[in-house]
Structures are given as C-alpha cells and as structure tokens.
Amino acid sequence: MNTPIRRLSVLIAALFAALLVASTMVQFVQAKSLDAMAANKRTLLDNYSRERGAIVVADQNIAESVKVSDQYEWLRTYPQGKLYSQITGFYSYAVGNPYGLEHVSDDLLSGGSDSLFVRRVTDLLTGRQTAGATLDLTIDPKAQAAADQALGNSRGAVVALDPQTGAVLAMVSHPQYDPNPISSHDLKKAATAWDALRADPNKAFLNRGISELYPPGSTFKVVTAAAALENGIVTDENSVVPGPATLDLPLTDTNLPNETGLPCGPNNQTTLIHAMEISCNTAFGSLGLDLGGEKLRAQAAKFGFGDSLQIPLRVTPSSVPAELNAPQAAQSAIGQYDVLTTPLQMAMVAAGIANGGRVMTPYLIQSVRTAGLDVIETGKPSELSQAVSARTAQIITTMMVAVVDKGSGARAQISGVAVAGKTGTAQHDPDKPPHAWFISFAPADNPKVAVAVVVEDGGVTGSEIGGGRVAAPIARAVMEAVLR
Amino acid sequence: MITTVETLHPPTRRGLELVLLIIAVAIVLLAWVTVDLNRNGTVPANIVPVAGGFAALALIVHLVVRWRAAYADPVLLPIVVVLNGLGLVMIHRLDLARGRLGVDGDAYRQLIWTTLGVVLAIVVIIGLRDHRLLRRYTFISLAVGIVLLLLPLVPGLGRTVNGSRIWISLGPFSFQPGEFAKVALTIFFAGYLVQTRDVLSLAGKKVLGFTFPRGRDLGPILVAWVLALLILVFQKDLGSALLFFGLFVAMLYVATERVSWIVIGLLLFALAVAFALSSFAHFQVRVDLWLDPFSPSSLAMSDQLAKGLWGMAAGGLTGSGLGAGRPWMTPFAESDFIFPSLAEELGLVGAVGIIILYLIFCQRGVRTALGVRDGFGKLLAIGLSFSVAFQMFIVTGGVTRVIPLTGLTTPFMSLGGSSLLANWMILALLLRISDQARRPLPPASDTPAADAAAADVTQVVKLR
Numbered sequence: 001m002n003t004p005i006r007r008l009s010v011l012i013a014a015l016f017a018a019l020l021v022a023s024t025m026v027q028f029v030q031a032k033s034l035d036a037m038a039a040n041k042r043t044l045l046d047n048y049s050r051e052r053g054a055i056v057v058a059d060q061n062i063a064e065s066v067k068v069s070d071q072y073e074w075l076r077t078y079p080q081g082k083l084y085s086q087i088t089g090f091y092s093y094a095v096g097n098p099y100g101l102e103h104v105s106d107d108l109l110s111g112g113s114d115s116l117f118v119r120r121v122t123d124l125l126t127g128r129q130t131a132g133a134t135l136d137l138t139i140d141p142k143a144q145a146a147a148d149q150a151l152g153n154s155r156g157a158v159v160a161l162d163p164q165t166g167a168v169l170a171m172v173s174h175p176q177y178d179p180n181p182i183s184s185h186d187l188k189k190a191a192t193a194w195d196a197l198r199a200d201p202n203k204a205f206l207n208r209g210i211s212e213l214y215p216p217g218s219t220f221k222v223v224t225a226a227a228a229l230e231n232g233i234v235t236d237e238n239s240v241v242p243g244p245a246t247l248d249l250p251l252t253d254t255n256l257p258n259e260t261g262l263p264c265g266p267n268n269q270t271t272l273i274h275a276m277e278i279s280c281n282t283a284f285g286s287l288g289l290d291l292g293g294e295k296l297r298a299q300a301a302k303f304g305f306g307d308s309l310q311i312p313l314r315v316t317p318s319s320v321p322a323e324l325n326a327p328q329a330a331q332s333a334i335g336q337y338d339v340l341t342t343p344l345q346m347a348m349v350a351a352g353i354a355n356g357g358r359v360m361t362p363y364l365i366q367s368v369r370t371a372g373l374d375v376i377e378t379g380k381p382s383e384l385s386q387a388v389s390a391r392t393a394q395i396i397t398t399m400m401v402a403v404v405d406k407g408s409g410a411r412a413q414i415s416g417v418a419v420a421g422k423t424g425t426a427q428h429d430p431d432k433p434p435h436a437w438f439i440s441f442a443p444a445d446n447p448k449v450a451v452a453v454v455v456e457d458g459g460v461t462g463s464e465i466g467g468g469r470v471a472a473p474i475a476r477a478v479m480e481a482v483l484r
Numbered sequence: 485m486i487t488t489v490e491t492l493h494p495p496t497r498r499g500l501e502l503v504l505l506i507i508a509v510a511i512v513l514l515a516w517v518t519v520d521l522n523r524n525g526t527v528p529a530n531i532v533p534v535a536g537g538f539a540a541l542a543l544i545v546h547l548v549v550r551w552r553a554a555y556a557d558p559v560l561l562p563i564v565v566v567l568n569g570l571g572l573v574m575i576h577r578l579d580l581a582r583g584r585l586g587v588d589g590d591a592y593r594q595l596i597w598t599t600l601g602v603v604l605a606i607v608v609i610i611g612l613r614d615h616r617l618l619r620r621y622t623f624i625s626l627a628v629g630i631v632l633l634l635l636p637l638v639p640g641l642g643r644t645v646n647g648s649r650i651w652i653s654l655g656p657f658s659f660q661p662g663e664f665a666k667v668a669l670t671i672f673f674a675g676y677l678v679q680t681r682d683v684l685s686l687a688g689k690k691v692l693g694f695t696f697p698r699g700r701d702l703g704p705i706l707v708a709w710v711l712a713l714l715i716l717v718f719q720k721d722l723g724s725a726l727l728f729f730g731l732f733v734a735m736l737y738v739a740t741e742r743v744s745w746i747v748i749g750l751l752l753f754a755l756a757v758a759f760a761l762s763s764f765a766h767f768q769v770r771v772d773l774w775l776d777p778f779s780p781s782s783l784a785m786s787d788q789l790a791k792g793l794w795g796m797a798a799g800g801l802t803g804s805g806l807g808a809g810r811p812w813m814t815p816f817a818e819s820d821f822i823f824p825s826l827a828e829e830l831g832l833v834g835a836v837g838i839i840i841l842y843l844i845f846c847q848r849g850v851r852t853a854l855g856v857r858d859g860f861g862k863l864l865a866i867g868l869s870f871s872v873a874f875q876m877f878i879v880t881g882g883v884t885r886v887i888p889l890t891g892l893t894t895p896f897m898s899l900g901g902s903s904l905l906a907n908w909m910i911l912a913l914l915l916r917i918s919d920q921a922r923r924p925l926p927p928a929s930d931t932p933a934a935d936a937a938a939a940d941v942t943q944v945v946k947l948r
Contacts, residue, residue, distance in 0.1 A: 001862050002854055004738040008866060009850040011734075015877040016843040020836060022884035026796045027832035034797035039783055039790070042798045042810055 038096055048072040048093060051371070053109040053132030055088055055101055057139045063088045063102070065132075068185070076102075076183045082176035083148055086207035087137070087313070087364070090179035094190035099205055101135060101364075104312045108133040108368055131371035138167035138366045138379060143449070146481035147172040150474040156435075156455040157208035157343040160478050163351035163441055163450045165381035166360030168311065170451075170478055171344075173208035175200075210315040213340035214454050217426030218279045218467065219437045220335030222349055222396060225276065227299035228287045229392040234272050237395050243270035247282040249289075249327040256285040256330055259425075276399040277407030279423060281334050288333025293324025296332055302387040303349045303359055305341070311364045318345040335426060347452035348384075350439040353400070354420070354447035357393040359384045401444050404472075409438065412472040414480055418444035421475065423467030425459040434459035438471035442479045449482040451475040494922055497558040498550045504562035505546055509539045512569030515806055519577045522807030534595075538569065541602045548606050552613075553919035557852060560918070563845045564896055564911050568598055568904070570838070571897030573806065574818065574825050581812040590818055590899050597901035601908030608912035615917045619860050622675030629668035632661035633711070633728075637718050649719045650891070662724050663893070663906035666731070666871055667913075673732055674863035676704070677739035681859070685740035697744065705745065708732040709752045716756060720766050723878050723890030729753055730874050735867045739859075767888075774888035788815040792824035792883050796835070803831025818899040820891055823880045839880070842895075846873040849914050855921035865917045868910045 026034070035043045051074055055063040062084040065074040076091040078084065089100020097103050106112075111132040140160075147158035147170045160170035177200070181193035197205055206212060228234045234241060243264030247256040264270040264280035275283035288296060297305075297320040309315040318341035324332055331337035344362060352359035361384040368377035388396070400420035403409040409421040424437025436458035441450035458470040513535050520528045528534070542565045549556050576591035586592065612618070618625075636642035636649050643651040643658065651658050677684070684704075688697045712729040715721055733749030760767045773782050777789040791814040799809060811817045811825035818825070827835035849869025853862045872895050882889035893903035895910075 001738055001741065001859060004741050005850060005853050005862065005866050008734055008738060008870060009847060012846050012850065012870065012873040013843065015873060015881075016839055016846075018886050019839050019877065019880050019884060022881065022886045023796070023827065023832060023835045023839065026793055026884055027800055027827060027835065031797040031800050034794055037778060037794070039778070039787075040794045040797075042791075042794050042813060045810060045813075046798065 041093075044093055044096065045072070047110045047112075048074055050074070050111055051131040052076060052091065053111070053134045053371070055084075055109075055135045055137065057084070057137050057144070058141045060141065062137075063091075063179075070185055072185050075185060078179045078183070081180065082178050083144065083172075084139075085176045085179050086173045086205070086209075087139070087171055088179060090182045092182045092190050092194065093185065094187045095182060095194045100207070101313065104310070104314065105135060105365075108135065133371070133376065134369045136366045136369065137364055138162075138169065139171065139364070140169040140482055142481040142484075143170035143478050144172060146170070146477045147474065148174075148176075150477035151453075151455070154455045154458055154470075155202060155208075156453070156458065157212070158451065158453050158474060158478060159209040159343045159347040160449055160451045160482065161344075161347050161351045161360075161362055163354035163447045164360070166351070166362045166384070167366070167379065167381070168344075168362055168364045169449060169482055171207070171209045171364070173206065173212075175202050175204045177204040207313065208454070209343045210311070210313055211342070213316060213318065213342060214435055214437075214456075215426040215428055216335040216339060216341045216346055217424035217435065217437050218281075218335055219346055219349075219422050219424035219439045219452075220339055220341075221276065221279065221284045221333070222353065222400070222422050222439070223300050223303060224284050224287055224291070224296065224333040225272065225396055225399065226303075226353075226388045226392055227291050227296050228272075229395060230299060230388055231291060231295055233287060233290050237271065237273035237276075237399050239272050240269050241272055241275055241283045242268060242286045243275060243280050243283045244268040245282070247285045247289075247330065249285075249330055251325060252327045254327070256281055256327075256334070258282055273399045273402055276422070277402050279403075279408055284333045285330040288330040289326055291329065291333070292326075293320075293322075293329040293332065296320060296329060297322065297324070299387070300339075302385050303352055304345055304384055307384070309344075309362065311344075311362050313364060315344055315362075316342055318342055335424060343452045343454050345452075346437070346439045346454075347450055349387075350420075350422075350441045350452060351447075351450035352387045353393050353396050354441035354444075354450050355393075356390040357386055357388040359387045397444055400440070404440070408468040409440070409472050411468055412438065412440050412476045412479075414442060414476060414483070417442050417479075417483060419476070419479065420444045420447075421472065423472065425467050433457045436467045436470040438467050438475045440472070440475045440479065442483060449479050451478050453478075494555065494924060496550075496554045498546075498554060501549070501558035501561060502546060504559065505542050505565060508562040508565040508569070509542055511566055512538065512573060515570060515573045516576065518805065519573055519580070519807040522805055523577070523580045538595075541599060545602055545605060548609055549915060549919075552609050553915050555919045555922040555924075556915040557848050557918035557922070559848050560845060560911060560914055563841050563848075564908070567838070567841060567845075567896040568601075570826060571822060571894075571899075572598065574811070574822055574829075574897070575899050577807055577829075578812055578818050578825070580807070593901070594899055594904070597904045600901070601904045604905055605908040605912035605915075608909055609916060612913075612916055615861055615864060615913065615920060616858060618671050618864070619675045619678075622672055622679075625668045625672040625675065629665045629672055630711070632665035632668060633715065635661045645891075650721045650724060659902040660893070660900065661902065662721075663900075663902040664909075666727065666875075667868075667906055667909055669728065670731065670735075670864065670867040670871060673735045674860050674867055677735055678859040678863055680704070681739040684736070684745075685742055688744075697742075697748075702748075705732070705736065705748060705752070709756070712753075713756055713759075716760050720764065721891065722757075722760065722767060722770070722888070723882070723892040725756070726753070726878055726890065727871065727875055727892065729756075731867060731871050734870050734874075735863055738866050739863055770888045770890070774885060777885070788821070789883065789885070789889050791815065792821045793885065795821075795824045795828040796884070799828035799831045799835075801832050803827070803829050803834055805829060819893060820879060820889075820898070821883055822894050822897050822899070824883050826897075842873070842876050846870070846876075848918070852914060852918040852921050856917050857921070861917050861920060865914060865921075868914055872907070872910060 052065040054061045062080050068075045089102040091097045091102045109132045151174050158172045184190045245263045258281050300320045305318045321338045332339050361382045363379045366379045367375050404412050404419045404421045408423040412421045419442040421440030426435045436455040439452045441447045453471040453474045455470050579589035579591050635652050641652045712725040716725040736745045806829045809829040811828050814821045846869045853865035879892040881887045895907045
C-alpha cells in the first residue's frame with residue numbers, strides 16, 4: 001500500500017500548494033486592486049483611521065480632518081463650506097470620494113502614495129500611523145471669493161490663471177454644494193445629502209470650469225485671428241479684411257450674417273482690429289474660409305485643444321472637429337458649429353496671448369508636504385507649447401485692449417490698468433438664451449492674471465451685449481482681486 | 485541515516501517534542517499578549533492562570549504520550565497546540581472587538597472545549613493500547629457514523645445554519661455530528677477495506693489500460709456515493725459530501741492500488757455535482773459567488789466571501805498585526821472564516837506559516853502510514869491525515885476562491901466544540917499509530933496486541 005500512500009501524499013502537497021498560491025494571489029498579487037474596490041469598507045475605514053492630509057489655500061485649510069471620538073476617529077470637514085466644493089470634492093464613509101482632489105489625489109491625502117514610501121517605512125519602524133500629505137493649492141483666496149461673489153446666482157464658471165506660470169488662481173463653478181453633510185459620520189444624513197446632490201438637475205457636483213464643454217462663441221475669434229496672423233493671411237491689426245452684412249458661404253444655402261445685420265465697415269470692408277472690437281462675424285468667417293478647417297484646428301491644438309490635462313483634476317479635452325468643409329470652417333472660426341471648450345481652455349488661450357504666445361501648463365497644486373512638513377513635490381511652471389509668435393501675441397493683445405477700451409468689452413475696464421479682453425455669445429439651444437463669455441488678461445503690458453468666464457444662458461440672442469454686459473464685470477472683479 | 489544501533493534502540497524523540505511544545509506555547513502566548521497590547525494597551529490581567537493552564541494542558545498531554553506512547557511522532561502535538569492556540573487567540577480577539585468579555589466570550593467556551601479535547605485525547609491514548617483493537621469495531625463504526633451523519637435530519641433535533649442542515653441542538657448545546665462521523669467512518673473504511681482489498685484490487689477487466697472492477701464489486705463505492713448524495717440533497721452540504729466521498733475514494737485507492745477507483749469516483753462525484761447544480765438554487769448561488777464575488781449582484785446576495793478576501797488583501801504581506809486589523813467585519817470570522825481572519829492580521833507570512841503547519845501535520849501522518857506495519861493501521865493513518873488535509877483544503881480553498889465556498893470548520897482552529905473534540909481524537913489516534921510505527925519490534929510475537937489482532941482476523945472471517 002506504500003506506493004498509493006506516497007502518491008496521495010503528493011496529492012496532499014498539491015492541495016496545499018494550491019492554497020499557498022491562492023493566498024499569495026489574494027494577499028500579494030491582487031491586494032492593491034482588492035483594496036481599491038469601491039465596495040470595500042475596510043479600505044475606507046482604514047483611511048478614516050488615519051489622519052488625512054489637509055487641502056490648504058494660502059495657509060487656510062479648505063479641507064481638514066478633525067479628531068472625533070466615534071469609531072471613524074477622524075471627521076473630514078470643509079471650513080469654507082461651498083466655496084471650494086468642486087475643487088475638493090468630498091470624503092464620505094457612506095459614498096466614498098468620487099470627485100475633486102479627494103478623488104484624484106487620494107493616494108497623497110491618505111498617505112498611501114508611493115512618494116510617501118520612505119516616510120511609511122520610518123513610521124513602520126517607529127510604530128506611528130502615517131498621516132496623509134498636505135496639499136497647498138495655487139488658488140488666490142481673494143480671486144476665488146471675488147469670482148464666487150461676482151458669479152452670484154448665475155450658473156456658470158470662472159477660471160483664472162497666472163499667465164506666466166500656469167498656476168490656477170481661481171476656479172469657481174456655480175451652482176455649488178456643501179461637502180460637509182455628505183462627509184458626515186451620521187450615515188443617514190450623508191446618504192440624504194448625497195441623494196439630493198446626485199438628483200440635482202443643475203449638477204452642482206460638476207466642476208464646470210474643467211468638466212463641462214461649451215461652444216466658445218466669439219471668444220474663439222482670438223484663436224482665428226492668431227491662425228490668420230501666423231499663416232500670413234493678414235499681416236497686422238490694420239490689415240483690411242472683408243466685412244459684409246452677410247457672408248455668402250459656399251456649398252450651402254445658409255449664410256453667415258452679422259448679429260447687427262449691418263456691414264462692419266464702409267465698402268463691406270474693415271480692419272482686423274475693428275472687426276475684433278465689434279466682434280464682426282463676417283470678417284472672421286471669411287478668415288475661416290481663407291484658412292480652412294485644418295489650419296484653424298492646428299492653431300487651436302497649439303493652445304491646448306485636444307489635450308487631456310490633469311491639473312491633477314482631470315480636464316475634459318476641448319475640441320475643434322476634424323475634416324471641416326468650407327462653411328463649417330467659417331462657422332467654427334466664430335466659435336460655433338461643433339467647436340467645444342472648457343472655460344479653463346479659453347483661459348489658457350487668453351493666458352497664452354498674455355505670455356507672449358507661450359501657453360503654460362495649468363496646475364492647481366503648489367506643493368505637497370508630508371505631516372513632518374517636508375516638501376515632497378512642488379508645482380513647477382512648464383511650457384505646454386509656443387502657440388503663436390511673440391509678434392502675433394503682441395498684435396492680438398493690441399486688438400484685445402481695443403475691445404475693452406472702445407469695443408464690446410468696456411465693462412471690463414479697470415482704471416489705471418490696461419485690460420485686454422474678448423466678449424462672446426454662444427448659441428447652444430434655439431429655445432434658450434445663449435451663453436455669455438468673456439476672456440481677458442491684465443495688465444496688458446505685464447500680465448499677472450488671465451481669466452475666462454462663462455455664464456450659462458446669460459446672453460441675449462442676436463447681440464454681443466451678453467458677453468460684455470454679464471460676463472465682463474465678473475472677469476473684471478477677479479482681475480481686480482488679483483491685482484490689488 | 486539509520487545505523488544498526490539506532491534500529492535496535494530508536495530514540496523516542498520525546499525531548500524534541502518538549503522543546504517544540506515550549507516553542508508552540510510561547511508562540512501562542514506571544515500572540516495573545518500582542519492582541520491585548522494592541523487592543524487595550526495592557527497585558528491581559530488573567531495571564532498567569534490562563535497561560536499557566538494552557539501550558540499545563542500541553543504538558544499533561546506530553547507526559548501522557550511519554551508514558552503511554554513514547555515512540556509517537558514528536559511533531560504532531562506541538563503543531564496542534566499552535567493551531568488550537570492561534571484559533572483561541574483569534575476567537576478571543578473577536579470577542580474583544582464585540583465587547584464580549586470573560587465567561588460571555590466565545591473564547592471562554594472554546595477554552596473549555598479545548599480542555600475537553602485534551603481529556604478525550606488522553607483517554608484515547610491511555611485507553612487504546614493498540615490501534616488494531618479498533619478493527620473489532622469496524623461495523624459498529626459504520627453504524628455510528630451513519631447515525632451521526634443522519635442525526636441532523638431528525639425533526640426537532642436538526643438545525644439549519646447558513647443554508648446547511650448539519651447541526652443538531654441538545655438543550656443549550658449544539659453539535660456538528662458530521663465531525664465525529666468523519667472519525668467513525670474512517671475507522672470503518674480502514675477496517676472494511678483491509679478485509680476486502682484483495683477482491684477489490686484483483687478482479688476485473690482491463691479497459692484503456694485501467695483495470696475496471698467487476699459490477700458486483702461496485703457495491704461499496706455506490707453505497708458511499710448514495711450516502712454522499714443524501715448529505716448533498718437533504719443537508720445541502722456540499723462540503724461534507726465532498727469530504728466523505730473524497731475520503732472514501734482516497735482510502736479505496738490506497739487499499740486497492742487501482743487508479744480506476746479514482747476515475748470512477750471522480751465520474752460519480754461529477755455526476756452528483758451536475759445533479760445538484762441543476763436541481764438546487766443553493767448550489768448555483770455558491771458557484772456564482774465563487775466566479776465573481778465582487779459583482780453588485782453577488783454582493784447583494786452574500787458579501788461574506790468578498791469581505792473575507794478584502795480582509796486578506798488588507799492584511800497584505802505582513803498583516804495588520806494581531807488586534808490591529810478588522811477581521812470582525814467578515815461574517816463567521818471565528819468559524820468558517822477564521823483563516824482569512826488570521827491571514828488579515830498575520831499577513832501572507834502568517835497565512836503561509838499556518839498552511840505549512842497543516843501540511844507538516846498531514847505529511848507526518850503520511851509518514852506514520854508508511855511506517856506502520858499493519859494494513860489497517862496504514863489505512864487508518866492515511867485516512868485520518870487525508871481527512872484533515874482535505875477538510876483544510878475544502879474550507880480554506882473556499883475562502884481563498886480556489887473552489888466554491890462550502891461550510892466546513894477549519895480543523896483545530898474554528899470555533900466549535902464538536903470539531904475540536906473530533907480533531908483532538910484524530911491527533912490521539914495518529915499519535916497512537918505513530919507510536920506503533922516507530923516502536924521497535926517486541927522480541928516475541930505473543931504480545932496481547934498481536935493476539936488481539938489475530939483474534940480480530942478470525943472474527944472477520946466469521947463475519948464474512
């Protein structure tokens with residue numbers, strides 16, 4: 001009987017080998033993915049029992065963990081309430097952390113990041129719990145507050161950038177929500193707050209500055225002008241361009257009219273700078289025809305259209321459609337047809353012009369600090385692309401200053417400061433008012449801030465008034481807050 | 485290396501057992517102190533009496549073995565002490581998490597059962613001077629085994645827990661009689677197969693290189709199969725059915741040395757599983773949970789497997805440390821899921837250690853089966869070892885997703901008196917057989933044990 005006994009002992013060894021392999025799979029190979037499962041309450045409790053890093057704006061915590069005496073040990077609170085809701089997101093035992101920095105920077109905040117490895121090892125040896133890292137943001141609290149206040153009860157978004165670095169100075173999206181009740185340890189209260197947020201028709205959880213795509217309307221004329229200058233279709237701001245009351249589009253019965261129904265100048269002609277001041281559709285439409293879709297698209301791409309940015313919040317890529325025919329190119333040149341953009345992207349356009357044509361990569365995190373105050377990461381300015389030449393940037397700046405000084409953007413004027421801007425009114429739904437846009441930067445000669453504002457349904461159909469009247473004052477408030 | 489001198493006077497190895505036992509008790513006490521330090525920040529208040537009592541239990545068994553089974557395998561007892569002790573520590577740790585202290589705790593009851601298990605083992609070692617005496621009780625064992633197996637089906641006595649009807653209630657006590665049936669049936673299989681092995685192994689036709697048995701010799705395996713089917717259908721317990729049938733086929737194979745029995749056994753079991761899957765939603769659910777425990781629909785049905793796996797993942801390589809994890813989040817953390825509970829707090833390192841301990845235990849049992857001289861002893865030793873190995877595989881394979889989860893206890897560790905008693909009995913039997921295996925041959929053959937064995941054979945012939 002000894003032979004079968006030996007064989008059976010091999011079988012026993014094989015059974016146990018299977019158990020060893022399975023345990024290794026669960027505890028080593030798949031451990032990280034198992035830990036990361038949303039339904040895994042252990043991970044959440046684990047993170048709760050650790051001091052989560054704070055999110056800080058100018059030495060003030062906008063998200064912090066407070067020691068409490070219940071089983072979760074640390075309560076996540078947001079001292080500023082709604083103001084930073086879309087930037088921070090929330091951190092809830094009931095729901096998780098699906099949005100904002102709480103989501104994308106979870107590794108750092110929870111202390112699980114690989115960049116905290118050395119710290120974790122020393123903590124292991126000293127028996128301490130590794131606390132999460134603190135995130136210092138680039139946000140200027142004055143600009144954030146000004147943007148929030150100026151946007152008021154309107155739906156829309158404001159994004160302000162430092163044109164020279166790409167640092168995000170303000171990022172406001174309305175409507176907002178209060179992340180505190182969802183993060184409550186009263187799970188019933190948290191669930192109620194979450195259900196309300198989820199069902200909100202206005203999608204308050206959405207960070208409109210980076211996650212919502214809008215037609216840019218006339219603000220896109222800045223990109224068209226850049227493409228025309230870079231491709232030699234016009235030479236400078238005084239170049240003469242066509243400006244009829246209606247632009248006849250080839251291949252189609254629909255024509256491209258001016259909102260006013262009038263030609264933009266005598267003899268159906270005007271200069272580029274005047275076309276910009278009064279936001280002449282036919283002039284830019286004809287530049288679009290001359291350029292063609294691909295050149296327009298290429299110029300937009302140099303400003304960042306089509307890029308998937310992570311600042312580290314994920315930015316929805318803006319887009320100019322490929323393979324445009326002539327009438328579509330003309331429509332796209334004035335920011336209609338299927339051109340779609342985030343407010344951040346238009347802020348990058350303004351910032352690129354402001355910075356001599358160099359578009360800087362936007363970033364939201366200034367520095368990452370461990371609990372021991374060692375800085376482990378710093379936000380460093382980096383160039384995304386040279387979108388236009390310095391000369392082109394200078395010419396467009398001149399034109400945008402004219403828009404604010406004597407054109408459609410007069411409400412963005414700041415006394416004693418040269419402001420460059422461009423209005424926009426973007427049709428998106430025949431039954432609703434258009435979106436009102438404004439992009440700008442200041443001071444024009446040494447730019448410190450570039451802003452993009454969109455107010456949903458804030459415009460007046462058939463008029464550039466919307467962008468100038470509704471959006472420009474908001475941009476001005478933000479610029480003033482940064483400059484003063 | 486065996487020298488001539490050692491063959492004549494093999495060492496008893498009791499000294500080695502004592503050293504290993506001291507290490508085993510130390511491991512358990514260290515684990516216990518770690519739990520309390522991590523949970524309460526203090527050394528347990530009752531450390532002196534409890535630790536002393538636990539060490540005393542181990543020492544008493546050691547002394548009894550020294551006295552009555554001096555040549556027994558020195559590794560078996562220390563391994564059981566570690567496993568039983570770690571089980572106790574984990575149960576105590578879960579008590580702390582749930583605020584059940586002192587006599588209200590599961591650990592208190594488990595400690596009493598451990599004591600009773602030790603007493604039972606001592607009774608077996610002292611009372612059973614020679615394992616061959618058990619051959620007398622071959623058919624009594626069969627009767628006892630079947631009665632025990634079917635007890636949970638008696639109305640008013642049986643209880644359905646977690647979908648399976650494998651428990652009986654007697655007043656405040658509840659038992660899983662299947663645990664004792666396992667021992668009884670192993671004794672029966674060994675006694676029965678050692679008599680019939682010649683017929684079962686020699687007669688038959690050769691088909692495709694395998695010698696298949698004659699139709700009339702299929703009787704025993706069919707009886708075992710029907711019994712397993714009954715368990716499957718009426719108790720809805722795939723784990724027990726698999727254990728009993730697997731144990732029988734394994735022993736049949738050892739007795740007959742014929743691979744065809746394994747083939748027949750596998751086919752029959754596949755048939756039974758196919759039948760169960762097509763007839764009972766209970767089993768389909770288990771298979772679905774096994775294939776994808778994390779899908780929302782699976783989690784809505786039962787999240788215990790997922791929670792166990794998450795626990796193990798949370799433990800990772802080195803574990804959270806005893807008392808520092810969250811094993812209580814998994815249902816049945818102290819019984820079916822005690823392995824994931826320990827793996828969470830001891831990490832992969834600890835889990836591997838525990839599996840290796842079981843492996844060594846079973847391989848020492850195999851060594852005993854190889855070493856013992858009589859066929860009955862061989863079959864009994866391999867049967868007992870295989871039952872522990874296979875049960876460990878079924879339950880641990882279930883919680884680590886090697887096979888669908890079925891409810892069985894983890895030998896020596898799970899909360900539960902019947903399981904502990906039955907497994908301590910298995911230990912005692914293995915100690916007894918291994919003592920026989922390593923003991924030098926007596927100078928003359930007219931010992932009472934040999935007489936008994938001879939009488940046994942005569943009796944069996946009469947029975948047939």
